[in-house]
Amino acid sequence: MKFSAVVEISGLAGIADPEGQTIERSLPALGFDHVEHVRVGKLIRFEIEAADKPAALEQCDELCRKLLANPVIERYDVAVTP
Amino acid sequence: MKFSAVVEISGLAGIADPEGQTIERSLPALGFDHVEHVRVGKLIRFEIEAADKPAALEQCDELCRKLLANPVIERYDVAVTP
Numbered sequence: 001m002k003f004s005a006v007v008e009i010s011g012l013a014g015i016a017d018p019e020g021q022t023i024e025r026s027l028p029a030l031g032f033d034h035v036e037h038v039r040v041g042k043l044i045r046f047e048i049e050a051a052d053k054p055a056a057l058e059q060c061d062e063l064c065r066k067l068l069a070n071p072v073i074e075r076y077d078v079a080v081t082p
Numbered sequence: 083m084k085f086s087a088v089v090e091i092s093g094l095a096g097i098a099d100p101e102g103q104t105i106e107r108s109l110p111a112l113g114f115d116h117v118e119h120v121r122v123g124k125l126i127r128f129e130i131e132a133a134d135k136p137a138a139l140e141q142c143d144e145l146c147r148k149l150l151a152n153p154v155i156e157r158y159d160v161a162v163t164p
Contacts, residue, residue: 008125023126023149030148032141034131043090043125044105049116059114066112067105 003056003080005048007068010041015073044068048080056080085138085162087130089150092123097155126150130162138162 011017019040027035050056060078069076093099101122109117132138142160151158 010125010127020126026149030145032145034141035145036129038126038128041125041127043092043123044102044120045092045123046120047118059116063112063114063117067108 001050001052001056001082003048003050003053003082005046005056005060005078005080007044007046007060007064007079008041008077009044009064009069009074010039010076012073012075053080053082083132083134083138083164085130085132085135085164087128087138087142087160087162089126089128089142089146089161090123090159091126091146091151091156092121092158094155094157135162135164 017039020038023040024036024038027033027038048056048059050059057078057080060080064076064078065071099121102120105122106118106120109115109120130138130141132141139160139162142162146158146160147153
């Protein structure tokens with residue numbers, strides 16, 4: 001069975017986010033005074049073949065731990081839909 | 083009124099995605115044979131102050147066009163929640 005997977009990789013709380021800070025510093029010059037707490041992460045989409053939804057989630061979790069995320073500084077959230 | 087905004091920036095169809103390709107090439111060596119069509123994009127989260135939801139969406143759209151996305155090679159999707 002084929003599933004569409006979406007993985008969000010984001011920095012752990014307390015880890016610096018230079019890209020987000022750079023965006024935030026650019027905002028006043030562009031006239032955006034009401035935007036704050038900008039955080040930039042990665043969104044990875046792929047297709048995965050698995051027997052059922054729990055199996056797909058388990059494989060995605062393993063994939064995140066082994067390749068996609070660095071758990072020392074990043075957290076990940078996985079969602080799969082058939 | 084304060085809204086939480088989520089912006090997904092992804093490459094337009096046909097635009098090369100070297101990060102996704104690199105992940106895809108690494109998969110067989112790690113034992114993931116059932117993963118394909120890997121695409122990597124950015125997910126930007128921030129808070130925005132606006133009068134109502136349409137105004138928040140309008141501001142986010144302008145922010146994407148002016149700063150966050152490059153419409154020549156990228157598309158963006160915006161979602162806001164109160």
